[in-house]
Amino acid sequence: MADRLRIGMIGCGEIAVQTAKGIAASTLGQHVMVMDTDARVAGDLGVTYGVPHTTKVEELLANPQVDAVYIAVPHYLHAPLAIQAAQAGKHVLVEKPIATSLAEADDMIAAARDAHVTLSVAYLAQVDPVAQTMHRLVAAGAIGNVVGTRIVYRGDKPESYWHGGYSGRIQTDWRTSKAKSGGGVLIMNTIHDLNTLRFITGLEVVRVSAEYETFTTPVEVEDYVAATYRYDNGAIGTLEAGSAIRGRDPLREVNRIYGDAGQILFSNPARIFVTQAVEGLQAGQWQDLPAPTGSHGGDRAAMIDGFAGAVLNGRPPVVQAEDGRAALQIALAAYQAGQEHRTITLGPVAKAAV
Ligand SMILES: NC(=O)c1ccc[n+]([C@@H]2O[C@H](COP(=O)([O-])OP(=O)(O)OC[C@H]3O[C@@H](n4cnc5c(N)ncnc54)[C@H](O)[C@@H]3O)[C@@H](O)[C@H]2O)c1
Structure with a gap:
């Protein structure tokens, strides 16, 4: 696999701005595309990082350049988007909480397992x-x-x-x-x-x-x-x-x-x-x-490197989906x-x- 994990962002709102800086500052992650249903914020991050932007998640998930997605959307959308991404063969780093119910978390874990992709949660500890x-x-x-x-x-x-x-x-x-x-x-x-x-x-x-x-x-x-x-x-x-x-x-x-x-x-x-x-x-x-x-806590470059390093080396992620489920x-x-x-x-x- 490549030296860097090529990441597509789903959700370009408040916290995504910080994570986008983390991806840019990381040694193992790389921006390739961004997506948000709001064209303004998608365009903002796309232009800032010099990558294509879209309002259609299908377009991002169909992009073969995208190895993995980072999902930062309202909580009730974590599960459906993570499952959609896993089924498209993308590794997933989803924001906390993993989901809003244990049933959703279980479905996400099952989807990642079935698709042989990594599912991790954006905890920093x-x-x-x-x-x-x-x-x-x-x-x-x-x-x-x-x-x-x-x-x-x-x-x-x-x-x-x-x-x-x-x-x-x-x-x-x-x-x-x-x-x-x-x-x-x-x-x-x-x-x-x-x-x-x-x-x-x-x-x-x-x-x-x-x-x-x-x-x-x-x-x-x-x-x-x-x-x-x-x-x-x-x-x-x-x-x-x-x-x-x-x-x-x-x-x-x-x-x-x-x-x-x-x-x-x-x-x-x-x-x-x-x-x-x-x-x-x-x-x-x-x-x-x-x-x-x-x-210090809150280091989003370290979070991206932890996730990307695990995916690139075929290791379990530092934050496993089950850790996200347990906190939930x-x-x-x-x-x-x-x-x-x-x-x-x-x-x-x-x-x-x-
Ligand atoms: N880890 C942390 O410290 C931390 C801090 C803040 C927020 N968060 C988490 O990040 C997530 C997002 O929070 P936020 O504060 O950035 O919220 P936000 O409302 O600022 O941003 C959410 C974005 O999701 C977009 N969106 C909505 N539906 C979408 C869809 N179907 N597809 C793609 N994009 C869609 C919205 O347009 C918006 O830009 C939440 O899970 C939140 O708990 C984590």
């Missing part, structure tokens, strides 16, 4: 050197057994966000609609953290209780959610997220992982406390995490718990075939 360092330290037992995790997200999204995102690049209603987005701050934002903690700890959530509500924002989806959950090793997780938290967070509280022999803080720089001197860490004091300097499964269980006022036991977590 797996290619983030800080998260990778946390993963290595937890696996090495630096903080002992994980006994708890905490997710906290305090946003105060402007009213304009709901119809134009943060940039106003596209006017749309999908973020406000339960049917089109699958939900609010939980499935939109905190699902990143669910993926990150799952990657770092290797733990699976087995049951979830939750409450959620739309308190402040004139939309269908929730703007506040709280959840507690139990992991398969017995540890307990808590999640608190809001998208209309006035005053946001002057204390700058962050996610944490608690172990019986230490703690990890998702500050910037990330910090760790250990009770035993292990892995070059000092016992009994807080210290910066020994992560590579200059590393937790979020959907929390919605069900909140809706039905009961604790939800999760079904088995699907594992990728090796």
Whole structure:
């Protein structure tokens, strides 16, 4: 195969602008074509990167130059477009959440398997050197057994966000609609953290209780959610997220992982406390995490290189479709718990075939 993976973009809206920069900056990816049902934004990215643009997905999928697609469209369109692309023989990197239901995620996984193409989800933790360092330290037992995790997200999204995102690049209603987005701050934002903690700890959530509500924002989806959950090793997780938290967070509280022999803080720089001197860490004091300097989350060039490297070398992607499904499964269980006022036991977590 070629030195670079030739990527067609499906969806040229707000986040696609950032990913397009990532493709251009990557060492293993390459722009070949872009597509959006909105001709203006398709044309914008096409001209910027000097590649053809179209409003017809069939045209992009019929292009033999396109090895793989990156899909960044409203959530309810992830599954149909990913399946269409897989059936056209294209490898797929789809934005988070993988889909809005587990049935859709399963159909996507089956379509990719049947077509012998790679399906991955655009999570960044797996290619983030800080998260990778946390993963290595937890696996090495630096903080002992994980006994708890905490997710906290305090946003105060402007009213304009709901119809134009943060940039106003596209006017749309999908973020406000339960049917089109699958939900609010939980499935939109905190699902990143669910993926990150799952990657770092290797733990699976087995049951979830939750409450959620739309308190402040004139939309269908929730703007506040709280959840507690139990992991398969017995540890307990808590999640608190809001998208209309006035005053946001002057204390700058962050996610944490608690172990019986230490703690990890998702500050910037990330910090760790250990009770035993292990892995070059000092016992009994807080210290910066020994992560590579200059590393940061959100690196879309690294995401593209991770995906492209796996496809080009015939390896499983760094974020497997099953990882995307597992994060979705937790979020959907929390919605069900909140809706039905009961604790939800999760079904088995699907594992990728090796
Ligand atoms: N990974 C991240 O950190 C991150 C950040 C922001 C958004 N996202 C995800 O990216 C996706 C898109 O979000 P966004 O903020 O860019 O939304 P957006 O509304 O700005 O852009 C979506 C684009 O999809 C296009 N579109 C709609 N229907 C289409 C179709 N049938 N075929 C092709 N294009 C179509 C729209 O015209 C629009 O340009 C969502 O899944 C979102 O959750 C991820």
